[in-house]
Amino acid sequence: MCCCDECGCGCYDAFCDSCCPCIPYDTRENIFYCGICLAVLAGAVLFAVLLAAYGFIRHVDVAVEDASLTRFALATSPVTAFAYNLSLTLTVRNRNWAMSIKNTAPLEADYSFDGQRFDRVRLADEGDVHPAGKTRVYHLASGADGAYVALGNAGVAEFARENATGTFQVEVALAGEVRYQAHLTKCKLAATCPLKLQLAPPGTPGVVFQRVKCKLAKPDKNC
Template structure:
């Protein structure tokens, strides 16, 4: 504030005329407004994605007539917009893809195109999905990995988040890509709940201007 005080002294006390003071007030107001707008819209803070809870009560490999997975998976996915002034608007649907051994076995839409995420807000998505036969192109190597993990009762499942958004006052469309690696202990129905440790998802490097 020292330089601003000096500027004010020069304007309002060096010249003893009220019109110069009004001009100085206008200039100071413009500078402050510019600084506020720059802080609000000049820099993008990217979303935070976490898996707060997850449980797996079924995960079975089916090999006939095609390779598939029968599963019951429930999870709580949280997305926070840390920007205090900018909202996000989906320019493409927001989708969570489930993968095992890097192969997709299901997709779930979280939010549609056009949905908005207000500034500073957190969205919580409770997902409970199941299938008796979700196709998965695991191949021989994937089947081997399944049997290896099935022997331990702990499965490595990835939740991949994809989408595209536009921030307030910005023309550029920005991709959203996040990877959430989970280690899920199989808990058949009727057994005690398995303690789950919160997972912070890793965001892909942002593109230029995003």
């Protein structure tokens, strides 16, 4: 470092090849290395944010917010079949604040009684995208005059027992396959929602329904 007359009080610095203010060389060197440290720190913070956003999967929350059963009758001849009308409001919440979820298979809900399925309803198609942090609300209304169900003698007896009380145990099971944004692995989405539904035929007072949080199946190892 040497005095530079043409710069007045300036000093010539070979690093910048120009006349610089009279800042000691050690000070300028410290500023340079502090800048490098800040850049490294900013990179580390950015990496941590990206890791938190896309590195860890938070699985969905599934719940039945409302449900009503206005008809539930069993026919046993020529086969066991239900005549029923069931309506429910089901929600699926994407708990990830940055990652969207894409369906790699249709998302469906199965209705079953005493372990036997009697209907299946499609909620969303393959390719449907569930945005980050959003809750999807599905309003489902299903009914049939003769939905086949393989109950057997034990199932018929269980129906007779529940029919005597006017309260039926119906299970809603969600099934699908999804891929989380920035992940290559396809993950199964499965949840069960056990419902206790009091039969309320049209024209009778409505029954207050208590929200049911569905139980998610244990995720696969890579999910």
